[in-house]
Amino acid sequence: MINETNDKIRYTSFKFFLEKGYESTNIRDICKVVDIKPSSLYFYYKSKQELFFSIYEEIWNKKITVIKKINELNSNKSPDTRFELMYKQLIECHAKNILNEKFLLRYHMFPAEEIAMILKDRYKFWTYEEYKIFADIINECIEKGLLNSQRNTDDYFQHFKRFMLYQLTDMLIYNIKKDSKDQDEAWVNFWNYFISG
Amino acid sequence: MINETNDKIRYTSFKFFLEKGYESTNIRDICKVVDIKPSSLYFYYKSKQELFFSIYEEIWNKKITVIKKINELNSNKSPDTRFELMYKQLIECHAKNILNEKFLLRYHMFPAEEIAMILKDRYKFWTYEEYKIFADIINECIEKGLLNSQRNTDDYFQHFKRFMLYQLTDMLIYNIKKDSKDQDEAWVNFWNYFISG
DNA sequence: GTCTATAAGAGGATAGAC
DNA sequence: GTCTATCCTCTTATAGAC
The missing domain is CATH 1.10.10.60 (Homeodomain-like)
Structure with a gap:
């Protein structure tokens, strides 16, 4: 070592x-x-701040790496299936690394004043990395008529993020771990609402 | 003055x-x-802590007073209608006092260490006050066969709280203010899921 | 009730020896 | 790389005058 x-x-x-x-x-x-x-x-x-951001960046980096990996593994599937698998595999991954997600949620919702500005900047950077991956899938869904083209990619992404946050708070605050049958149902409900707007 | x-x-x-x-x-x-x-x-x-809790208690006190008031105003209605009106009028009230709700959410999710123990205690006290009011309504729904009696009052209350938190985070994080038509739809979805379990 | 002055202590960070 | 010793600043809180 x-x-x-x-x-x-x-x-x-x-x-x-x-x-x-x-x-x-x-x-x-x-x-x-x-x-x-x-x-x-x-x-x-060299400082408390550097220590903090060294950890913060590592968490995001791991997270984006996982998202990219999942996306690649399902690259041969249709875009709506890819979207669904992305959700389910990502939720499973979050459940495993629940403390990392709690860490991010804490500092995004209520950033300490001393580091708020840098956090905002880094958050913007990393969510854009996340956005690019999902935007590809969403755009392909729109192209193939699987999603309504009246709403833009950004709206769809925001909508999806809210859904993820809801599932996450269930795990974090209420300690609710849904089995795959529940996740199937949650996804169906979400997707129906998603495509209808 | x-x-x-x-x-x-x-x-x-x-x-x-x-x-x-x-x-x-x-x-x-x-x-x-x-x-x-x-x-x-x-x-x-006499201290920073006393100042904090003076404010914290006032927020909860106002909140419980409002809940009691809404409950009394609808006391002549059937329990399921009372439940629905309680939700809608409470959401409207939260939208008006959104900063109070943000304050409570902040300190319940991520309490500062110095005050964590007292916060936990006071949170327990106030949520029990809240629980008593909703338990009355839920129990009456169960008695009249409007809710399934296989699940207990506590489960129903927790479920309702999660629903409220979801609506709240929509307002807080995503700045989404739903109109009354959206609220109608949200309630119908919730209630259907609620009664089916 | 509001002030001046200050005690008492916590916490981030550095200098320089080994 | 890790230590001892210490600086400096910030913050809560109090004593006592007016």
Whole structure:
């Protein structure tokens, strides 16, 4: 393990930032858990902010990588099937990495003031990366007449995001884990509403 | 105005706690806006925590008062109609006091560590007040065969709360204000799902 | 009720030795 | 890479005058 200490710092910081929030997380407490002195942490990260964003970026990066991977695996399917599989496989992935999703939700909904501006900027960047992937699928659905062309790609994407957020809060707040039969039903309901507008 | 200063303190603090969160809100900044010295604030509130909970409790108190009032106004109706009217009038009220709802959501989802334990306790107290009112309606629906008796009152209440949260996040995050036709449709969808389980 | 002045402590960050 | 020691700033809160 070349960077065992760094791994410990990242793992501990993630938990603290997730559970206590940015302001209530302090370097001293992280270092106590990692069992190093604060000055040692500053060897790896030049500031608390850099430490935070190093973790934030890694979470998004993993997430986008997974979305791209799912998209590629289903590339031979029709666009509406691809959309459905994307949803189901992504939900399953979120269920597995539920703490990552909670982390993102926390800082997107209620960003700490000190990091709010950078967060807004990075959020914009990453959601655009996400958008590009889904826009391809949605546009193909529109081209093939599977979705109404009266609404634009952006509207459809926003609509889908709201649906995902709803499923996510069910998992996060109410600890509701839906089985695949429930997910089938949820998707059918969503899609019917989706195509009718 | 006997307590003009106190009103200013409360109004300013509410905005700060809502927008910046508990930890990032500091007494000095509040006092600058109110145009008093910090020591004067401590004449009205013995601590930052007391100031916060004074505001938190007032919001809940107003909310429960409104729910009780709506319930009384519709007391002559059948329980399912009462339920529906309760939802629609409450949503309308939330739309008007959207910042109060955002305040509660913020501190219930991601409570600041320093106040987390008290918040949990007070949340329990107030949601029980809320529960008692809705439980009456739900129980009457069950008695009259308008709702399936295989699920218990608690389940129905939780289900309803999730539905409300979904409508609320639509307003809060996506700034979506539904008109009464949309609300009619949302309620019908909810109720059908509600009675079928 | 509001002020001036200040105590008391927490937390981010750095200098420099090893 | 990790340590000891310390600086500096910010923040809650209080003492006591007016």
